[in-house]
Amino acid sequence: MAIIVIGGQSRNVGKTSVVCGLISAMPERRWTAIKITQCKHDAPYGEPCDCELAGQSMAVSEERDLTTRTDSSRYLAAGAVRSLWIRVRAGCLGEAMPRIRAEIESAVNVILESNSVLEYLTPDLYAAVLDPAVTDFKPSARRNLDQADGILICAGPTRQPALLGVPANLMPRSRVFGIEPPSYSSAEFVSFVVRTPDGRKRGGV
Numbered sequence: 001m002a003i004i005v006i007g008g009q010s011r012n013v014g015k016t017s018v019v020c021g022l023i024s025a026m027p028e029r030r031w032t033a034i035k036i037t038q039c040k041h042d043a044p045y046g047e048p049c050d051c052e053l054a055g056q057s058m059a060v061s062e063e064r065d066l067t068t069r070t071d072s073s074r075y076l077a078a079g080a081v082r083s084l085w086i087r088v089r090a091g092c093l094g095e096a097m098p099r100i101r102a103e104i105e106s107a108v109n110v111i112l113e114s115n116s117v118l119e120y121l122t123p124d125l126y127a128a129v130l131d132p133a134v135t136d137f138k139p140s141a142r143r144n145l146d147q148a149d150g151i152l153i154c155a156g157p158t159r160q161p162a163l164l165g166v167p168a169n170l171m172p173r174s175r176v177f178g179i180e181p182p183s184y185s186s187a188e189f190v191s192f193v194v195r196t197p198d199g200r201k202r203g204g205v
Helices: 015-025 071-078 093-105 139-147 187-194
Strands: 003-008 031-039 058-062 082-089 109-113 125-130 150-154 175-179
Touching: 003 015, 003 139, 015 031, 015 071, 015 109, 015 125, 015 187, 031 071, 031 093, 058 093, 071 082, 082 093, 093 109, 125 139, 125 187, 150 187, 175 187
Parallel strands: 003 109, 003 125, 031 082, 031 109, 125 150, 150 175
Antiparallel strands: 058 082
16 A cells, blocks of 8 residues: 655645546556645635535545546546545644544555645655746645655746755755646656555554
8 A cells, every 4th residue: 555645835736637647547556535625714704615614623525426527526537446525624634634544544545635744644655746837835835845755847937946946955855757737747757656665564654
C-alpha cells in the first residue's frame, strides 16, 4: 500500500487534475482518493460555502456519481474505487484524523489532495503543484514545501521554483517536473510515483 499526497500553492493550479492523472495511469492500484477541505465560511456572516458543516467540526461524503464534475466525481471518473470529500472546520483537522486514518487503513492505496494533512501523517510521497501565473501562495503550502519529493511546475515563463518566490534551499531533495494544462499530466512524474517505495511499514501513518 502506498500513501500519496498532492498539494499545491493555491486553488486552481491543477491539483485535482494531477490526482486524476495518477489514478488513471495506475488503475491497478485500486486507489481510494480523498479530498480534504478546511472550511472557513461556516460562521455567521461568512462567505457562501458548499461545505455543509451545519455547525459540526467535520463532514464526510462518499462520492458515487461519476458525472457531476466535482473534484470527488472526477476521481471516480478517472478510475478510483472510492472517493471521499472530507470537510473540516479550519483549525480542526486534528479532530478528523482518526476518521482519515481509518479510511487509509482500509484502503489498498490512497491518494489525498491536501496540504495541511502533512502536519499529521508522513506519506510515501508528497508532491506540490506550483503555477507561475498564480500569485496566491497558501501558508500551508509554503510551510510544507520542504517536505516535497516532487515539484510540479505548470507551463509558464519559467519552470524554476526560485523565480516563483520559493527559496531554493527549501527544496534540496525535490525533483522538478513540468506539467501543462489541460491534462496537467507528466509521464516522468508517473514513473517517479511508480518507483516510490511503500513506507507505511516505517510508521508513515
